[in-house]
Amino acid sequence: MQIQLVDNVLKAEDFVRLRRETGFADIPVEHAKKALANGLINVSAYCGDKLIGMGRLVGDGTMYWYLQEIIVLPEYQKKGVGTRIVNHLINYARENSKTCPFTTIGGVSAKGKEGFYQKLGFDVIPNGIKKMIET
Numbered sequence: 791m792q793i794q795l796v797d798n799v800l801k802a803e804d805f806v807r808l809r810r811e812t813g814f815a816d817i818p819v820e821h822a823k824k825a826l827a828n829g830l831i832n833v834s835a836y837c838g839d840k841l842i843g844m845g846r847l848v849g850d851g852t853m854y855w856y857l858q859e860i861i862v863l864p865e866y867q868k869k870g871v872g873t874r875i876v877n878h879l880i881n882y883a884r885e886n887s888k889t890c891p892f893t894t895i896g897g898v899s900a901k902g903k904e905g906f907y908q909k910l911g912f913d914v915i916p917n918g919i920k921k922m923i924e925t
């Protein structure tokens with residue numbers, strides 16, 4: 791299976807669809823558009839012409855980086871695509887942190903996906919914090 795990763799071409803409508811197709815809450819397209827525009831980089835994974843996955847990196851662009859929406863469509867999972875997406879984003883962070891003495895890359899793992907991130911060298915930390923804000 792030939793997979794190609796392409797930076798910053800993801801359309802808001804596809805972002806919403808990939809979220810929906812992997813069980814994440816629906817978001818308005820306008821929010822998806824703004825989120826993509828304000829992120830640092832997004833990567834799309836293609837199998838031929840078909841968009842099969844995505845990943846995003848948000849943060850301050852130099853010291854603190856956060857993975858968001860690492861998504862691979864169910865029929866393409868467990869074939870190494872998620873690993874390629876995350877490593878691509880880690881490389882971007884590394885390249886842009888070279889002159890900084892330290893940098894961290896984090897994220898909030900969806901429940902049950904911790905093992906995927908551990909295989910990529912991430913620690914599951916007990917002191918992470920998170921608050922859902924009611925809107």
Ligand SMILES: CC(C)(COP(=O)(O)OP(=O)(O)OC[C@H]1O[C@@H](n2cnc3c(N)ncnc32)[C@H](O)[C@@H]1OP(=O)(O)O)[C@@H](O)C(=O)NCCC(=O)NCCS
Binds near residue numbers: 862867869906
């Ligand atoms: C999590 C997700 C991105 C993984 O993508 P993937 O392409 O299937 O992952 P890979 O094929 O690169 O898997 C790499 C390794 O992690 C393992 N792995 C994958 N999902 C795992 C899970 N849920 N728990 C434990 N290990 C997992 C794989 O077995 C593989 O191990 P191996 O190298 O020993 O074979 C994908 O399952 C997905 O999109 N899920 C739905 C959306 C989601 O929940 N995303 C996470 C948001 S935080």
